[in-house]
Amino acid sequence: MSEDPKIPDDVWEQFARDTERDIKDSAPKEPSARAREVAERLRRQEARGELPEGWRTGPAWQQKKSRRGLWGVLGVALAVVVAVVAVKPSLVPGDPFGSGTSSESASSPLPEETAAPTTAPGAVDPEIPTLDDPFAGSPAKQWADGEAGIVVPKAKAVAGQSAAKVGQALELTRKLLVESNLDTGTLRGERPTEALSLLDPKQDDVLKRLKTGLSKPDKDHDPLSMFSRFDPAEVRLAGDVVKLRGRMTFKAGEHASVAVHADYTFVYPVVRTDGTTEVTRTIVRRVLDVELPDPTKYQVTPGKLTVLRYEESAGNTSCDVYDGFLHPEFSSTEPTDPAPSGPTRDPYDRSEDIGRAKDCGTVSRV
Structure with missing residues (x-):
């Protein structure tokens, strides 16, 4: 007592x-x-x-x-x-004066996101992440776990595209996000075969760029633009939970199609494989635009996605390294890379266009 x-x-x-x-x-x-x-x-x-x-x-x-x-x-x-x-x-126990800072309110799940955010997530207590609590000190602690965070909106017919066609496009997009960013094999650096199988093989330029990046990555062929991958000889996930937050929308596309837009941020807690227990996090934001065109009007493969845009922005990973892996930085390790040249930014902030966050800079928090 x-x-x-x-x-x-x-x-x-x-x-x-x-x-x-x-x-x-x-x-x-x-x-x-x-x-x-x-x-x-x-x-x-x-x-x-x-x-x-x-x-x-x-x-x-x-x-x-x-x-x-x-x-x-x-x-x-x-x-x-x-x-x-x-x-x-x-x-006095609890939070009787509505300060909103009690530990219970800080860790309670957020409701589903229904609109694009206009500001960055609020500040949280700067706690140190541990193996038991890898999301301590992160706004992602209130985010959804894994696949539960990818919520498909209710399908309805749009501009000549049936509700069934819309539902198919949404489900394919969800699978692509899961296989590219949450699949354990993909995260361990294995070839993302299931994710690649969702893309239209007739879209030669996209598939060639991705496959070249997976086998011979370089600055112009970087698989990280589509897939989240860590070097298994360097780090592993701390636990089995990846936190994420974002939303998916749809509309009628330009090519007798259903167009789907996805904007999600994934937070990966990792630990080195050398036996140390220090936990850090890498934050990856992805923006994806895909279409499911009508195969009776266009030369496309039925049931396969056409990729229109895929961009990523990663926080707390070594800059200008093009070996096909994310390289998280730990506070206890002296940095060996050149000092970042870009501005300081919040990797959790999804209120701005992703194109403004692609420069290599310093993150304000992990």
Whole structure:
């Protein structure tokens, strides 16, 4: 059982002064001459039977006296409580004043995102991540876990495209996001075969660039533009949870198609494979635009996605390294790369266009 919280000395001193004053105020005082005269007159009237029975000792008087005594005691006790709380509000459990900073509110899940954010996530206590709590000190602690964070909107017909066609496009996009950013094999640096199979093989330029990046990565063929991959000889995930937040929307496309837009940020807690237990995080934001065209009107493969745009922005990874892997930086490791040339930015901020966050810079938090 924990000890009672210690009440500060200045609160006790104030309470003692107030109590002494109340005692002095309630002490018996010598009645005035007028009071003595009234009392003597009432005594003579009572002796002659001129006053109603029970005029001074009836139930109403007793109850009033009793209530006054009770409220006096409660008032003193309440005064002590109010004084203590005023000096040290943290003694009261929970978050009674709506400050929004209790540990419970800081870790409660956020509702599903229904509109693009206009600001960065709010600041959180700068706690150090651990193996037991790899998202400590991160706004992602309130984000969804893994696939649960990729919520497909309700499909409905748009501009000649049936609800079924819309639903197919949304589900294919969801699978592509999962296989590219959450699949354990992909994260371990394995070839993302399932993700590649969702793309139209007739879209030669995109597939060639991605496949070249997976086999011979360089600056112009970087698989990280589509896939999240870590070097298994360097780091591994800390736990089995990846946090993410974002949204998916759809509309009628230009090529008798359903066009889907996705904007998600994935947060990966990692630890080195050398036996140390320091945890850090890499934050990857992805913007993806795809279409599902009508195969009766265009030379496309039925049931395969056509990629219109795919961009990424990664926070807390070595810059200008093009070996096909993300390289998280740990605070205990002295940096060996050149100092970042770009501006400081918040990797959790999705309120700006992703194109403005692609320069290699310093992250304000991980």
